[in-house]
Amino acid sequence: xxxxxxxxxxxxxxxxxxxxxxxxxxxxxxxxxxxxxxxxxxxxxxxxxxxxxxxxxxxxxxxxxxxxxxxxxxxxxxxxxxxxxxxxxxxxxxxxxxxxxxxxxxxxxxx
Amino acid sequence: xxxxxxxxxxxxxxxxxxxxxxxxxxxxxxxxxxxxxxxxxxxxxxxxxxxxxxxxxxxxxxxxxxxxxxxxxxxxxxxxxxxxxxxxxxxxxxxxxxxxxxxxxxxxxxxxxxxxxxxxxxxxxxxxxxxxxxxxxxxxxxxxxxxxxxxxxxxxxxxxxxxxxxxxxxxxxxxxxxxxxxxxxxxxxxxxxxxxxxxxxxxxxxxxxxxxxxxxxxxxxxxxxxxxxxxxxxxxxxxxxxxxxxxxxxxxxxxxxxxxxxxxxxxxxxxxxxxxxxxxxxxxxxxxxxxxxxxxxxxxxxxxxxxxxxxxxxxxxxxxxxxxxxxxxxxxxxxxxxxxxxxxxxxxxxxxxxxxxxxxxxxxxxxxxxxxxxxxxxxxxxxxxxxxxxxxxxxxxxxxxxxxxxxxxxxxxxxxxxxxxxxxxxxxxxxxxxxxxxxxxxxxxxxxxxxxxxxxxxxxxxxxxxxxxxxxxxxxx
Numbered sequence: 001x002x003x004x005x006x007x008x009x010x011x012x013x014x015x016x017x018x019x020x021x022x023x024x025x026x027x028x029x030x031x032x033x034x035x036x037x038x039x040x041x042x043x044x045x046x047x048x049x050x051x052x053x054x055x056x057x058x059x060x061x062x063x064x065x066x067x068x069x070x071x072x073x074x075x076x077x078x079x080x081x082x083x084x085x086x087x088x089x090x091x092x093x094x095x096x097x098x099x100x101x102x103x104x105x106x107x108x109x110x111x
Numbered sequence: 112x113x114x115x116x117x118x119x120x121x122x123x124x125x126x127x128x129x130x131x132x133x134x135x136x137x138x139x140x141x142x143x144x145x146x147x148x149x150x151x152x153x154x155x156x157x158x159x160x161x162x163x164x165x166x167x168x169x170x171x172x173x174x175x176x177x178x179x180x181x182x183x184x185x186x187x188x189x190x191x192x193x194x195x196x197x198x199x200x201x202x203x204x205x206x207x208x209x210x211x212x213x214x215x216x217x218x219x220x221x222x223x224x225x226x227x228x229x230x231x232x233x234x235x236x237x238x239x240x241x242x243x244x245x246x247x248x249x250x251x252x253x254x255x256x257x258x259x260x261x262x263x264x265x266x267x268x269x270x271x272x273x274x275x276x277x278x279x280x281x282x283x284x285x286x287x288x289x290x291x292x293x294x295x296x297x298x299x300x301x302x303x304x305x306x307x308x309x310x311x312x313x314x315x316x317x318x319x320x321x322x323x324x325x326x327x328x329x330x331x332x333x334x335x336x337x338x339x340x341x342x343x344x345x346x347x348x349x350x351x352x353x354x355x356x357x358x359x360x361x362x363x364x365x366x367x368x369x370x371x372x373x374x375x376x377x378x379x380x381x382x383x384x385x386x387x388x389x390x391x392x393x394x395x396x397x398x399x400x401x402x403x404x405x406x407x408x409x410x411x412x413x414x415x416x417x418x419x420x421x422x423x424x425x426x427x428x429x430x431x432x433x434x435x436x437x438x439x440x441x442x443x444x445x446x447x448x449x450x451x452x453x454x455x456x457x458x459x460x461x462x463x464x465x466x467x468x469x470x471x472x473x474x475x476x477x478x479x480x481x482x483x484x485x486x487x488x489x490x491x492x493x494x495x496x497x498x499x500x501x502x503x504x505x506x507x508x509x510x511x512x513x514x515x516x517x518x519x520x521x522x523x524x525x526x527x528x529x530x531x532x533x534x535x536x537x538x539x540x541x542x543x544x545x546x547x548x549x550x551x552x553x554x555x556x557x558x559x560x561x562x563x564x565x566x567x568x569x570x571x572x573x574x575x576x577x578x579x580x581x582x583x584x585x586x587x588x
Contacts, residue, residue, distance in 0.1 A: 045198065054199065054200070057198075057199055068457065068459060087199060
């Protein structure tokens with residue numbers, strides 16, 4: 001399965017400055033492993049020691065937060081778009097890889 | 112729980128419960144039932160204490176080591192930054208608690224100014240405070256009439272509708288944020304706000320000579336717009352909800368070198384909320400209540416009250432932390448309460464629709480931490496509908512003479528639900544956090560408070576109305 005992954009600016013150093021990469025995976029877990037294989041060092045930025053997605057990293061499958069799907073076990077299929085987005089937007093991290101309008105509304109903020 | 116005076120040694124004729132003003136023992140400190148009388152007196156006192164201290168060349172030390180990621184623990188310098196570049200967690204101030212412990216005591220706090228700055232050692236500034244010198248140390252009111260109405264034994268209102276320059280708890284956080292912004296060399300301050308913060312930043316920034324940019328959602332209550340405009344800020348109404356405003360501000364903060372109090376200054380700003388918790392514990396005679404109900408927008412206040420209690424315990428200022436914390440939200444915007452009630456580990460953002468606009472944050476920045484604090488304390492959450500919010504506002508006003516804004520209505524309505532459902536036992540002590548003044552949200556209750564009775568300017572007219580209305584009028588409770 002070929003899935004398109006949008007990479008946030010602070011992680012683009014690990015993807016040769018590519019905003020989007022294609023990976024072969026069946027689940028989010030598999031996708032993270034595939035990313036790590038192609039771009040070593042990226043997994044520890046996205047996941048904690050237990051391999052769970054960090055609290056302040058949001059992963060969206062198309063427009064839905066995977067926390068409200070099957071979390072890391074969520075299945076992905078050909079043509080899906082997965083976005084990795086830091087929960088706290090802004091500052092030097094404002095330039096995420098052009099998330100959609102729907103996604104923008106979901107990005108966590110401060111008050 | 113019996114309200115008691117804090118145990119403290121009498122020192123040099125200065126009682127533990129009195130204040131020193133220009134060398135004379137002159138006033139009694141408000142502990143419980145803290146009355147509002149003599150507020151000006153306290154302000155003068157705060158000033159004179161300040162003056163005394165600088166005359167004595169008393170050195171104020173900084174106990175702030177730096178910033179630290181709340182998630183992965185990576186440390187950072189104490190600058191205007193707020194996100195961990197490694198794991199994207201939020202940054203928090205890292206204090207030298209060993210040094211604080213050596214420099215803090217109940218007596219030292221009691222001798223401090225009647226403002227949030229009595230807790231200076233636990234606030235994130237390096238030098239002397241420069242903003243909000245008269246902010247805080249608000250009354251903890253023993254609400255006997257309301258307690259009787261609700262059938263509970265011991266109920267307190269922590270009344271943040273008064274003793275703040277702009278009449279909400281936001282003056283606590285802004286006082287800290289602007290003092291820190293000055294230390295960091297900023298000349299322009301800004302914020303994203305649901306209204307109260309806008310008022311506070313506009314006022315304090317005016318007083319302290321900052322350029323000011325205030326961003327609000329376009330549909331705010333007019334009173335909150337006016338109460339910002341009067342301080343002559345650059346007030347920018349964004350066509351969108353708070354979450355849209357906030358997202359925009361994050362982008363602007365990345366582009367302009369401004370002190371956005373709740374974006375890049377947030378690690379310092381948020382610490383100001385701890386003073387709410389410190390005051391409750393001190394005013395209860397150096398102990399925490401059994402139950403505390405707190406409204407949640409971003410979830411920061413609740414998180415910081417819990418932190419305040421734990422810090423006091425860690426520093427030996429209180430013997431134990433026995434409080435259960437409850438998160439109060441409006442039904443039309445309850446992402447945190449929802450997650451707590453469903454015991455979910457994730458917080459689902461919502462699109463807010465509630466009269467409690469100061470709580471209308473659909474994507475709460477500190478939702479996770481508020482949820483963790485509630486669970487750690489053994490508390491839970493409740494939600495209030497718009498009608499319940501209005502009724503609670505009126506109930507608080509007619510029983511305790513306190514006029515709160517909609518957020519306070521949410522908190523009291525949720526408290527009532529928690530009491531009625533037996534979650535909060537009727538014989539235990541409860542503190543209700545009332546965070547802002549009702550004059551700011553008059554529109555919310557305009558149609559539910561009735562009308563004045565109109566008469567001609569004659570005794571005859573008055574007495575005929577009196578006779579007519581006597582049977583109908585509800586006697587004052």
